[in-house]
Amino acid sequence: MSILIKGVLLCAPNKHGLVDIYIEDNTIVEVSSAGKINVEAEHVVDGSNHIAFAGLINAHTHAAMTLFRGYADDLPLHEWLTNKIWPLEARLDAETVYWATRLACIEMIRTGTTTFNDMYFFMEDVAKAVRDSGIRAVLSYGFIDLFDEEKREVEIKRTENFVRFVEGLGCSRVKAAVGPHAIYTVSRDGLIWAKEYADEKGLILHIHLSETKKEVEECQKEYGESPVKYLDSIGFLGKNVVAAHAVWVSDNDAQILGRRGVSIAHCPVSNMKLGVGRAMPYQTLRNVGVNIALGTDGCASNNNLDMIEEMKVAALLHKMSGDPTVLNAHEALAMGSVNGAIALGINSGRIEEGAVADIVLMDTRSSRHVPGYNAISDLVYSSTAAQIDTVICDGRFVMKNGVIESEAEVLDKVKKLAFDLVGRESN
Ligand SMILES: [Zn+2]
Numbered sequence: 001m002s003i004l005i006k007g008v009l010l011c012a013p014n015k016h017g018l019v020d021i022y023i024e025d026n027t028i029v030e031v032s033s034a035g036k037i038n039v040e041a042e043h044v045v046d047g048s049n050h051i052a053f054a055g056l057i058n059a060h061t062h063a064a065m066t067l068f069r070g071y072a073d074d075l076p077l078h079e080w081l082t083n084k085i086w087p088l089e090a091r092l093d094a095e096t097v098y099w100a101t102r103l104a105c106i107e108m109i110r111t112g113t114t115t116f117n118d119m120y121f122f123m124e125d126v127a128k129a130v131r132d133s134g135i136r137a138v139l140s141y142g143f144i145d146l147f148d149e150e151k152r153e154v155e156i157k158r159t160e161n162f163v164r165f166v167e168g169l170g171c172s173r174v175k176a177a178v179g180p181h182a183i184y185t186v187s188r189d190g191l192i193w194a195k196e197y198a199d200e201k202g203l204i205l206h207i208h209l210s211e212t213k214k215e216v217e218e219c220q221k222e223y224g225e226s227p228v229k230y231l232d233s234i235g236f237l238g239k240n241v242v243a244a245h246a247v248w249v250s251d252n253d254a255q256i257l258g259r260r261g262v263s264i265a266h267c268p269v270s271n272m273k274l275g276v277g278r279a280m281p282y283q284t285l286r287n288v289g290v291n292i293a294l295g296t297d298g299c300a301s302n303n304n305l306d307m308i309e310e311m312k313v314a315a316l317l318h319k320m321s322g323d324p325t326v327l328n329a330h331e332a333l334a335m336g337s338v339n340g341a342i343a344l345g346i347n348s349g350r351i352e353e354g355a356v357a358d359i360v361l362m363d364t365r366s367s368r369h370v371p372g373y374n375a376i377s378d379l380v381y382s383s384t385a386a387q388i389d390t391v392i393c394d395g396r397f398v399m400k401n402g403v404i405e406s407e408a409e410v411l412d413k414v415k416k417l418a419f420d421l422v423g424r425e426s427n
Pocket of ligand 1: 060061062208244297298
């Protein structure tokens with residue numbers, strides 16, 4: 001298949017201008033000044049009155065938690081998890097997770113996300129949902145051994161089986177990763193196994209790290225060092241690690257993360273909603289060269305998967321430090337796109353020749369884009385995802401002129417499954 005997008009305003013960090021974009025199969029073959037590409041394409045898209053930006057990359061989420069959107073909010077973190085979320089998760093089944101992930105993919109497409117980094121359960125069904133939705137994902141089974149040797153063996157088998165499953169799925173948009181949940185749910189031996197297995201297979205290691213003060217204090221008590229130092233002492237940290245949150249990290253922790261080439265998935269909305277008590281030290285981490293991507297976290301703690309919103313919130317949160325020059329619109333866009341691609345090791349997040357064709361078109365015929373002095377400022381600070389009308393992933397339309405195939409069916413199905421799960425009548 002070939003697609004030619006004509007005369008669209010390209011929005012990328014530190015770069016914008018009117019261009020034509022030519023796509024063949026799943027690859028961006030040419031990006032030139034508007035009017036310069038004269039080829040016959042199967043699909044020609046008129047890019048006038050639109051901006052184009054690289055498909056956004058949600059670097060940390062739990063897609064199927066769309067099921068829990070709005071089920072329990074405004075509670076203390078521990079109470080929320082133990083009384084509300086975990087009992088429901090214990091009742092999940094494969095079918096429910098499949099459809100909840102389909103719902104998440106629809107929401108991501110509508111909000112301009114074409115890749116996500118996921119950690120959850122029933123991952124074979126998550127993989128099928130991603131394959132069927134047409135977008136891209138890096139998927140890890142949430143490895144939790146609770147310091148029990150028997151359980152560790154079970155989790156190792158499950159992780160290996162899932163990686164094998166993805167290899168056999170034969171879908172280039174779906175990649176497996178290894179997902180030891182966190183230092184407080186996975187034993188030292190479990191973490192070391194995950195690290196060695198990920199290295200051997202060339203996979204990403206996806207973990208929650210230093211999200212709360214409690215996690216850091218308990219680690220200090222147990223191991224006499226911070227979570228970052230603890231992971232470093234067992235050789236866990238490296239370029240393939242994507243650490244979600246990294247809120248409670250010290251200057252010394254930041255140095256270690258920078259030295260080891262770890263990527264961070266910053267989740268500002270989730271951190272604020274769960275009241276983690278401080279902001280991730282953005283400038284410190286950036287100054288030591290840490291690659292900082294952006295994630296929404298799951299829908300129980302956000303409560304959406306909207307990366308446009310996440311970019312704005314990230315920028316605003318760090319300006320609250322007292323310095324409005326921190327995290328400008330270009331940086332926010334980079335965090336939501338190319339930094340995520342670096343974190344996940346994928347050839348996406350850029351509208352450039354040779355990158356995979358993951359492109360979002362946003363209609364600028366909206367009050368939010370007038371006068372239109374600065375398209376990148378408008379995209380990050382004033383637009384809403386509702387203005388996105390066309391999304392291309394891997395060279396295929398996953399939304400065209402506002403239409404996503406089978407959307408109504410997925411919405412109905414999830415509503416029913418969710419109310420069945422919580423044991424309530426649907427309204
Ligand atoms: Zn999470």
